[in-house]
Amino acid sequence: MSLLTAIQPAIPEERQIHLCWMVSNLCDFKCSYCAPSNHNGTVRGPNLEATYKFLDQFLEQTKKFNLVHVSFTGGEPTLWRPFKEVVQNLESRGVEIGLTTNGQRNINFWDGIAEKINWICLSFHTESADPDHFIKLISALETKTSVNVRVMMPPDATLWSRGYNLWKRLQQLDSSWGFFMEMVALEDEFGKPSMLRLYSTEQLAILKSERPRHSKVPQGVSPQNRKQVWTTREFYSDGTSQILNQPQLVLNNANKFRHWKCNAGTESIYIEGDGKIYKAGCKVDGVIGSIDQENFRLPVKQVICPKESCFCGTDIAIKKEFAEKKRWKFF
């Protein structure tokens, strides 16, 4: 049987670093599966001065990397006041930019900014999102950037059917549209205990069979108008590899990397709205600094994963490899 042995950049020797920044917990939705601390608006995020002070330090230390990637999450990160200005600044400095959004902003909001972002993850949250607006937004963005549509599929029957209806509509769109789409089962990514056990057998079968797919090769990543886009692959013991598929790893219970060597900290950091810095969203090893700190230094040592489960898509994508027991027990 072929075993998962590593998660790495498509070109393993290439050094990439990912700063994932939860810029605030402001959000215009209140999804029932989302912990209030992710959307109750108590943390409004750093101002421009504090943001640039930290980014200057970060970019100075990451010159040796082939690719520096900064992604924004929340809450709803587009509600963070300096959002557009920071995106423009990072783009002018050659940084690859990613964004996870609920897509609720009106279409005009994206004018002049979408093309500066390398990928936009549009999450469809079934309780509050308007499917018609959501599809119009995909149409507006898909020629400007790489669009990844994530359809949240809560186990509740009503919410499930709203997600499934959107999924079917997406499948019927003109094949000239360029975007990537995936169904997402809710796990404890949103701060609540695992919800996988709440799905019916039929729902689980659908989640496993509806593979992520491209409507066609995304226009947003064509060499003419985009820089490199961060890609990561799963590597197997038989020498094969495939593009990283986080939802399927979660569904197959394969997001378990306890005792693996993980580059959390050396090739990723995660910042919360209050400015505290961690090695990754899993908060392994606790707080390692804050954005207002003078002389913040990036960690230099890999971690041996102590966690039972790697629950968030960004964490799963951090470079990591299976470590032989005899190698890790001496750390």
Ligand code: SF4
């Ligand atoms: S899941 Fe996302 S969109 Fe929904 S309330 Fe939480 S932060 Fe907002």
Ligand code: SF4
């Ligand atoms: S849980 Fe944390 S330490 Fe473990 S593999 Fe995931 S990111 Fe790395």
